[in-house]
Amino acid sequence: MRIVVEEGPNRGALYELGRESVLGRGEGCELQILDDGISRRHAQILREDQGWTLRDLESRNGTRLNGVPVESAALVVGDRITLGTVRLRVLSPPTEGDLLAAGGTRELDLDPPPLPGAGFSPEGWIGESPLVRELLRRVSRAAPTEATCLIQGESGTGKELVARALHRLSPRRQHPFVVLNCAALPAELVESELFGHERGAFTGAVARKVGLAEAAAGGTLFLDELGELPGPAQAKLLRFLEDKEILRVGSTTPRRVDVRVLAATHRDLDACVREGTFREDLLHRLRVVELLAPPLRERGADGALLAESFLRQFAGPQRRFTAGALAAIQAYPWPGNVRELKNVIEAAVIFAEEDEIRALDLPSRVRAANPSAPTSAEAARQPVTLREAEHLAILAALEHTGGHRTKTAELLGVDRKTLYSKLKQYGIG
Numbered sequence: 001m002r003i004v005v006e007e008g009p010n011r012g013a014l015y016e017l018g019r020e021s022v023l024g025r026g027e028g029c030e031l032q033i034l035d036d037g038i039s040r041r042h043a044q045i046l047r048e049d050q051g052w053t054l055r056d057l058e059s060r061n062g063t064r065l066n067g068v069p070v071e072s073a074a075l076v077v078g079d080r081i082t083l084g085t086v087r088l089r090v091l092s093p094p095t096e097g098d099l100l101a102a103g104g105t106r107e108l109d110l111d112p113p114p115l116p117g118a119g120f121s122p123e124g125w126i127g128e129s130p131l132v133r134e135l136l137r138r139v140s141r142a143a144p145t146e147a148t149c150l151i152q153g154e155s156g157t158g159k160e161l162v163a164r165a166l167h168r169l170s171p172r173r174q175h176p177f178v179v180l181n182c183a184a185l186p187a188e189l190v191e192s193e194l195f196g197h198e199r200g201a202f203t204g205a206v207a208r209k210v211g212l213a214e215a216a217a218g219g220t221l222f223l224d225e226l227g228e229l230p231g232p233a234q235a236k237l238l239r240f241l242e243d244k245e246i247l248r249v250g251s252t253t254p255r256r257v258d259v260r261v262l263a264a265t266h267r268d269l270d271a272c273v274r275e276g277t278f279r280e281d282l283l284h285r286l287r288v289v290e291l292l293a294p295p296l297r298e299r300g301a302d303g304a305l306l307a308e309s310f311l312r313q314f315a316g317p318q319r320r321f322t323a324g325a326l327a328a329i330q331a332y333p334w335p336g337n338v339r340e341l342k343n344v345i346e347a348a349v350i351f352a353e354e355d356e357i358r359a360l361d362l363p364s365r366v367r368a369a370n371p372s373a374p375t376s377a378e379a380a381r382q383p384v385t386l387r388e389a390e391h392l393a394i395l396a397a398l399e400h401t402g403g404h405r406t407k408t409a410e411l412l413g414v415d416r417k418t419l420y421s422k423l424k425q426y427g428i429g
Contacts (some may be wrong), residue, residue, distance in 0.1 A: 001045060001052055001075070001090065008086030009035055019047040022057070023083060037061055037084025045075065051171055052090075053144075054081060066168060067125075069133075070140040074171040125161055126309050127302040129413030131294040135162070142289045143169035148241065150226075150286045151264040153293030156339030159264035160224060162293055166262055167220040175219030178212050182233075183225035190233045192249050195240070201250025213246050216259045226286070227267030227278065238282045261286075296334040296341065300413025301393050303330055306338060310345040311357065319349070324359035327392045331370035391426050394419075398428070 001017045021030035026040035039059040046053055052075040056063035064082040065073045075081075081088040125136065142149055143166045151159045160179070167177045185193055192201075196211030213221055223229070229237065240246055241261060245254040263286050272278035296303055307329050311319060321329070325348075334340055344363060352361040359367050393412065401407040409419040422428075 001047070003031065003045075003081075003088050004091055005033070006080070006087045006089050008084075009033055014091070017045055021045050023088075024057075024059075033083070033086055035084055035086050038086060042083050043081070051075070054079075059083070065140070068136050068140045068165065068169060070169070072144060073140060073169055074144045074173075076171070076173055125158065125165065126306050127299055128305065129294075129299040129302045130415075131299055131413065132302060135291060135293065136165075138289075138291055139165050140169060142166060142291070144171065145289075146260055147288045148260070148286055149262045149289040149291055150269075151262065151291045151293060152269075153264075153266065154295050154337055155266045156337030157293035157295055158338055159266075159293045160222070162291055163220070163222045163224075163262045163264060167222075170220070170260070172219045172260060176216050177220050177222065178216035179222045179224055180212050181224045183228035187230040187233075190230060191236060194233065195236065195246045196248040198248050198250035201248070205250065208248075211246060211248065213240065213259055214255065214257055217257050218259070220260045220262060223261065223263040225265060226263040227265040227269060227272055229278075231277075231279075234279045234282050238279060238285060241282075241285050296337045298413070300411065301330070301390065302413070303334065303341065304390075304393060306341055307345055310342050311349065314346050314349040318355070319352075320356050322356045322358045323392060325357050325362060328359045328362055328367050328370040330393045332366045333369065390422070394422055394426065394428065 001021075003015045003017060005011050005013045005015075015031050017030060022041055022044050023029060023031045023033065023038075024040050024042040025032060025034050025036075025038045029041065039057070039061070041057045042059040043063045044055045044057055046055070053072060054063065054065055054070065054075050055072045056070060061084050062069050064070065065075075066080055067082070075090055077090055079090040081090070125132070127133075139162060149163075149166060151162045153159050164177060167173055180194060182190065192205075192209065192211070194211050194213055196209045196214055197205050199205055199208050223237075236247075240257075243254075244258065245256050247254050269278050269283050273280045273283055296306075304326055307321065307326070311321065329341070336343075344366060345357075347363075348357050348361045352358070359370075394408070397408045397411045401411060405419060406416060409416045412419065414422075
């Protein structure tokens with residue numbers, strides 16, 4: 001295993017690690033990095049039967065793999081490891097003639113692309129609320145396993161992003177990630193799309209077709225909108241999950257397929273079971289691990305972080321929100337969740353006539369959620385900093401809860417100690 005330092009002390013240094021190496025600032029570490037943010041024995045990289053593994057050694061600041069906090073996770077080429085403020089990248093094994101300098105290091109000419117900063121995680125996840133941190137913790141624990149995962153959440157909350165993060169952090173990441181949207185196909189075609197068919201199996205089957213389960217061999221099959229899967233396909237999916245074998249439509253020969261299955265739905269599957277539209281045995285088989293993508297309205301100040309990110313995406317760093325615009329964004333409940341927020345910011349960038357995005361540039365439904373938002377163009381022109389946005393978010397939450405501190409902390413997604421510290425910081429009585 002070769003590791004290169006992308007950011008931090010000894011930037012550009014290349015290390016060749018053995019089958020079991022400790023990373024830290026202690027003298028006995030195989031990869032010693034003298035950085036105050038790293039524990040003496042911070043993490044370990046070791047070679048196991050299934051491949052390379054990264055393990056956190058109960059470090060003070062934690063270990064991140066591709067932006068996600070991990071306790072233990074599989075490593076593959078291209079992964080980025082963060083220890084404190086130091087970022088490392090996993091390289092391919094050395095080839096013949098690719099000799100390391102004495103001491104096991106070599107200087108490289110590095111100019112790596114910038115990675116997202118604090119509050120960011122892989123596959124587009126942005127957020128610092130306790131709900132998001134807990135979700136990412138569960139993702140990091142479930143990803144290296146073979147467990148089937150059921151991802152639940154409202155439309156627009158990022159369920160597919162969760163599935164992609166599970167795949168990216170798994171030993172299967174170098175193999176396909178295949179998506180089947182169960183709601184996008186007619187019921188009579190779902191089985192053929194999932195398991196494939198033989199030539200002549202039905203009218204229009206002019207050639208053999210490989211199904212998506214087979215196409216995902218070695219990797220991950222993601223069943224989106226699982227609640228829309230018709231009854232006959234549910235029975236065949238259950239059999240596949242139990243036996244890991246598929247039967248193409250029109251064939252009598254089972255085929256074994258090595259694939260991990262992830263599924264997502266916005267429906268209440270327990271209610272669907274009671275209504276008789278979803279198989280109870282399939283539900284139990286799918287939710288070995290349950291993950292919840294939280295709605296945006298329960299993520300506290302994450303709305304402001306996401307809005308700022310979308311603004312940079314659509315307009316670059318030169319444009320900013322005014323105080324009124326950010327206050328309105330924080331107050332609106334976003335029934336369409338992150339997808340709705342992204343669309344609103346994109347439209348605001350298109351139609352805004354000033355360098356700042358004002359409350360007046362947002363849809364009326366968003367402005368109406370915050371009665372105190374500026375209603376005149378002049379009042380909406382004042383730009384806002386992140387500190388001001390935090391102040392405004394706290395004031396809006398206090399107003400919403402009638403000054404109840406515990407409920408305000410819950411609404412903002414922080415603990416009471418943090419809230420009291422912020423109240424003191426901003427002089428809020």
